[in-house]
Amino acid sequence: MKFSTSILIAAVVAPSVSAFAPASSAGSSTVLKAADDCFGLPGAIAPFGYFDPLGLCKDRDLVGVKRFREAEIMHGRVAMMAVVGFLIAENTPTIAFGFEHPTIANNMIPEISLGVMFPFFLAINIAEALRANKGWVEPGGDSLFTLREGYYPGDIGFDPMGLKPTGAQDFADMQAKELSNGRLAMFAIAGMVGIELINGNPVLSDLPF
Structure with a gap:
């Protein structure tokens, strides 16, 4: 298991390197294009470029492509938080939540009382409702699972630190970095779980130090 864990930790650390790699020209546009021009999507970066072996974007209209990108960005963000959460939770005393000693992250949620978990679930539901109101057309008729025309996938307007670039190229570069980190985090958290x-052990338990 030491070998597997070492590979996993490398996968978690690797985004810090790839995040500062320059995005290719394929990601230079901040406007999502129709499926016949998916090469214009940010995230089509080296070494794979436009990578769609299953043909998920083939013959898909703009609405479908935007929906896929929205799902990818949101899952990537959740995965990045999950990776950090796993590592912190397993190596930090959590007496406030009823754990006198760190336990594996897989077992934490079932062991937390409903009274403690309810506020978290409520916050998640409120955040998702706000995101849906921001980016999605109210369901009905042909508008089911449809993003708003002026909504850019992932741009929910939450930027308390003012990190969002104002230039088109800078925005595309930052989104390419976020996508790279998010994709790697999705693989990493799957490996952690x-x-x-x-083995039933915390992620870092097999490391030699």
Whole structure:
């Protein structure tokens, strides 16, 4: 398991390197294009470029492409938070939540009382409702699962630190970095969960230091 865990930790650290790699010209546009021109999507970066082996964008209209990108960005953001959450939760005393000693992250949610978990679930539901109101057309008729015309996938207007670039190229570069980190985090968190299901130990327990 030491070998598997080392690979996993490398996957978590790797985004810090790839995040500062320059995006290719394929990601230079901040406007999502129709499926016949998916090369214009930010995120089509080296070494794979436009990577769609299953043909998910083939013959898909703009609405479908935007919906896929929205799902990818949001899942990537959740995965990045989950990776950090796993590492912090397993290595930090959590007496406030009823744990006198760190336990594996896979077991934490079932062991937390409903009274503690309810505020978290409520906050998640409120955040999702605000996101849906910002980016999605009210369901009905042909508008089911449809993003608003002027909504850019992932741009929910939450930027308390003012990090969003104002230039088109800078925005595309930042989105390409976020996508790269999010994609890697999705693989990383899947590996973390899988390893803990196999050996029942915290992620970092097999490291030699």
